[in-house]
Amino acid sequence: MKDPTRTTDGPERQLLEYMLDHVRAELIDTVRGLSETEARRRLVPSMTTSIGLVKHAAFAERNWFQRALAGLPDSECDGAMVGEASFVVRDDETVADVIAEFERASNRARTIAANIDLDATRQHPAVGTVSLRWIYLLMIQEFARHAGHSDILREQTDATSRT
Numbered sequence: 001m002k003d004p005t006r007t008t009d010g011p012e013r014q015l016l017e018y019m020l021d022h023v024r025a026e027l028i029d030t031v032r033g034l035s036e037t038e039a040r041r042r043l044v045p046s047m048t049t050s051i052g053l054v055k056h057a058a059f060a061e062r063n064w065f066q067r068a069l070a071g072l073p074d075s076e077c078d079g080a081m082v083g084e085a086s087f088v089v090r091d092d093e094t095v096a097d098v099i100a101e102f103e104r105a106s107n108r109a110r111t112i113a114a115n116i117d118l119d120a121t122r123q124h125p126a127v128g129t130v131s132l133r134w135i136y137l138l139m140i141q142e143f144a145r146h147a148g149h150s151d152i153l154r155e156q157t158d159a160t161s162r163t
Contacts, residue, residue: 013118016136017110023143024106027057028099030150034157039095043156050153052087053146054098059086060142061105064135068124070112078108109139 007018031039031050039051058079066077074081079101089098118133130138 012133016118016133016140020136020140020143021106023140023147024057024102026147027054027143027150028102030147030154031095031099034095034154036094038157038161040089041153041157043153047087048149048153049087049089050150050157051089051093051095051098053150053153054102055089055093056086057143057146058098058102058105059083060139061102061109064139065105065109065112068122068130069116069132069135071122078104 007015009015031054034050040049042049059082062077062079062081066072067074067081080086113132113136116132118136119131121129121131124130
C-alpha cells in the first residue's frame with residue numbers, strides 16, 4: 001500500500017494523483033483476504049458490504065472519468081452505470097472479480113485524465129460545471145470515506161472470526 005506521507009511535496013497534479021491512488025489501494029486492502037462470505041456479510045442495517053463498497057467505487061470511477069470527463073455514453077463505459085444499485089454484487093462475482101473491475105476502472109480513469117488539464121471543465125447534469133481538479137478531490141473524498149466504512153466492517157469481521 002502507498003504511504004500517504006511518502007509524497008508530501010511536488011506539483012499539485014502529482015499530489016492529487018498520488019493521494020487518489022493511495023485511497024484506491026486502501027479501499028482494496030480492506031477486502032483482500034476476506035472470504036466470499038465475509039466480504040458479502042451485512043453488518044449494518046443498509047445494504048453496505050465490504051465487496052459492495054469496492055463495486056460502488058468502480059461505478060464512481062466510470063461515472064466521473066468515463067461518463068463525465070470523457071463524455072462517453074453509458075454503452076461505451078466499461079461496466080454498469082446503475083447509480084445506487086452499484087453496491088449490489090451478483091452471486092457469480094467474486095472478491096477477485098470486483099477488485100479487478102475496480103482496478104480496470106481506475107486504470108481507465110488514469111488514461112482518460114492523463115492529458116487533461118486540472119482546470120479543464122465539463123458539464124455534469126446533476127452538479128453543473130466541474131473541473132478535473134474537483135473530480136480528483138471528489139474521488140479522494142469518496143474513496144477515503146468508503147475505505148473507512150470498509151475498515152470498520154473488516155474490523156467487525158475479524159473480531160467475529162476470532163471469537
